Amino acid sequence: MKCISVRQPWAWAIFHGKPVENRSWPSHFAGHLLIHASKTFDHYDYQWLINHRKLLSGDPPHPDNYKLGGIIGRVIMVDCVDHHQSPFFFGPWGHVYKHPQEIPFIKCRGKLKLFEVDYSGAYTGEKCDCGGKWRTDGQHKNEFCDTCFNNRNAGA
Numbered sequence: 001m002k003c004i005s006v007r008q009p010w011a012w013a014i015f016h017g018k019p020v021e022n023r024s025w026p027s028h029f030a031g032h033l034l035i036h037a038s039k040t041f042d043h044y045d046y047q048w049l050i051n052h053r054k055l056l057s058g059d060p061p062h063p064d065n066y067k068l069g070g071i072i073g074r075v076i077m078v079d080c081v082d083h084h085q086s087p088f089f090f091g092p093w094g095h096v097y098k099h100p101q102e103i104p105f106i107k108c109r110g111k112l113k114l115f116e117v118d119y120s121g122a123y124t125g126e127k128c129d130c131g132g133k134w135r136t137d138g139q140h141k142n143e144f145c146d147t148c149f150n151n152r153n154a155g156a
Helices: 010-014 043-051 146-153
Strands: 002-008 020-023 031-041 070-081 093-107 114-116
Touching: 002 010, 010 031, 010 070
Parallel strands: 002 031
Antiparallel strands: 002 114, 020 093, 031 070, 070 093
């Protein structure tokens, strides 16, 4: 499934009233799209959201409460435009999203532009922060490699 990486707090805002994602590049893609929250949090943009919270369906969480480095939801991308009536549009291009739906966090690495993610199961090609391949058992997939899982539970 196609996925796009978005910096926080903008990724959160997509699920709370932000209908358009600004990009420097156009896209001809239309369809279901996963939203990946990058590992980067932008404090300047957070202040913009605080100052414009009336545009959102809820107050932005405290900066320490954002999910980073994984998939947080899905949308349907319906258009790519060079202008939009939304105050969230800054251009030069805007990817227009409909039907945002948050999903349980799935840790994975982001990439530039649109990228493919195997959303149907375990991410056996992805790697843990230590470099090892993630576990693929049903309870702990996408969280730890075998080494980190065993080290984490050694004292339990």
